[in-house]
Amino acid sequence: MAVYTEPSDDELRDFLAEYAIGDALSCKGIAEGVENSNFLLVTTQGPFILTLYEKRVDPADLPFFLDLMQHLAGKGVGCPLPVNGKDGRALRTLAGRPAAIITFLTGMWPRKITVEHCRALGTALAALHVAGADFPHVRRNSLSLDGWRSLAASCVARADACEAGLAAAITTELAELEQAWPSELPVGVIHADLFPDNVFFQDAKLTGLIDFYFACTDALAYDLVICLNAWCFEPDGAFNATKARALMRAYVAVRPLNQAELAALPVLARGASLRFLLTRLYDWLNRVDGALVRVKDPLEYARKLRFHRQVRDAGEYGLD
Numbered sequence: 001m002a003v004y005t006e007p008s009d010d011e012l013r014d015f016l017a018e019y020a021i022g023d024a025l026s027c028k029g030i031a032e033g034v035e036n037s038n039f040l041l042v043t044t045q046g047p048f049i050l051t052l053y054e055k056r057v058d059p060a061d062l063p064f065f066l067d068l069m070q071h072l073a074g075k076g077v078g079c080p081l082p083v084n085g086k087d088g089r090a091l092r093t094l095a096g097r098p099a100a101i102i103t104f105l106t107g108m109w110p111r112k113i114t115v116e117h118c119r120a121l122g123t124a125l126a127a128l129h130v131a132g133a134d135f136p137h138v139r140r141n142s143l144s145l146d147g148w149r150s151l152a153a154s155c156v157a158r159a160d161a162c163e164a165g166l167a168a169a170i171t172t173e174l175a176e177l178e179q180a181w182p183s184e185l186p187v188g189v190i191h192a193d194l195f196p197d198n199v200f201f202q203d204a205k206l207t208g209l210i211d212f213y214f215a216c217t218d219a220l221a222y223d224l225v226i227c228l229n230a231w232c233f234e235p236d237g238a239f240n241a242t243k244a245r246a247l248m249r250a251y252v253a254v255r256p257l258n259q260a261e262l263a264a265l266p267v268l269a270r271g272a273s274l275r276f277l278l279t280r281l282y283d284w285l286n287r288v289d290g291a292l293v294r295v296k297d298p299l300e301y302a303r304k305l306r307f308h309r310q311v312r313d314a315g316e317y318g319l320d
């Protein structure tokens with residue numbers, strides 16, 4: 001559950017008075033998510049999502065995220081739309097945090113991932129990359145090598161409290177990725193956090209994508225391996241080659257990978273594992289007292305990292 005900031009009734013009333021979205025009927029904290037405080041706001045015009053942006057979101061990046069949703073929705077990608085206030089602005093302040101209201105997306109995220117979900121995801125991810133090709137803004141990925149370096153520096157001294165040997169594993173991996181990280185791959189807008197809880201389905205049909213608050217400009221194939229990690233491993237940690245093949249093949253049917261991208265997949269997958277290992281480890285080591293949030297398991301990503309370290313080529317992910 002993620003509610004870090006709870007606006008008072010007065011703050012909420014004054015905030016909603018800036019919008020023409022009907023009268024508020026209820027506003028309840030949402031029992032999901034990790035990064036921001038989210039509320040289901042129901043007005044006489046229907047449901048909306050109210051988000052207060054928290055620690056990992058730089059307020060200067062918010063126009064990028066909100067414009068991106070607008071751009072993608074305009075190209076037919078299912079995603080929420082920012083709601084403008086009476087003054088035409090989507091972004092304002094609530095309870096001392098940057099805040100926005102976005103439209104409510106119907107559907108549910110899948111609790112039990114199937115091969116069909118992975119196939120639909122591959123198609124949707126490629127469509128997102130194609131639709132983002134002419135998005136005019138650029139946002140550097142703050143959670144790539146530079147970000148991993150500083151996260152690792154702030155975590156390694158205490159990492160072995162999570163698992164013996166974790167500090168050494170992180171240090172070794174980071175040093176190797178510094179050498180091997182590819183720099184010549186096709187880049188564009190990536191979602192960068194397309195986990196199952198950010199993809200909605202209704203009756204087995206993918207209805208849309210949410211949570212664009214890590215979106216940035218980076219290697220498109222990196223986005224694909226983030227999904228590979230998040231969707232193609234079983235709860236017991238086993239890699240599911242059938243799900244991987246479905247995801248990968250659906251993606252390349254819309255946006256083929258070039259030879260450099262194919263060759264880079266195992267290294268990119270290691271980077272994607274280290275990225276989520278480090279943010280989870282940071283959150284695990286710095287748990288916020290009293291926050292309604294479920295801290296995710298860093299070791300899940302330590303195990304995925306170990307898996308990718310022994311992968312030789314993209315064939316093992318279902319691509320020849």
Ligand SMILES: Nc1ncnc2c1ncn2[C@@H]1O[C@H](COP(=O)(O)OP(=O)(O)O)[C@@H](O)[C@H]1O
Pocket residue numbers: 002030032033034035036037038049080102103104105106197198210211212213
């Ligand atoms: N536009 C939306 N439509 C419907 N539900 C949403 C929408 N945005 C967020 N949610 C709900 O809020 C939850 C948390 O949102 P998310 O953006 O993933 O939060 P966080 O950025 O904190 O991880 C989602 O799992 C979903 O239940």
Ligand SMILES: N[C@@H](CCOP(=O)(O)O)C(=O)O
Pocket residue numbers: 032033034035193195197198211276279280296
């Ligand atoms: N997906 C990340 C955490 C970010 O949470 P989300 O609710 O924004 O998807 C992880 O699993 O570590």
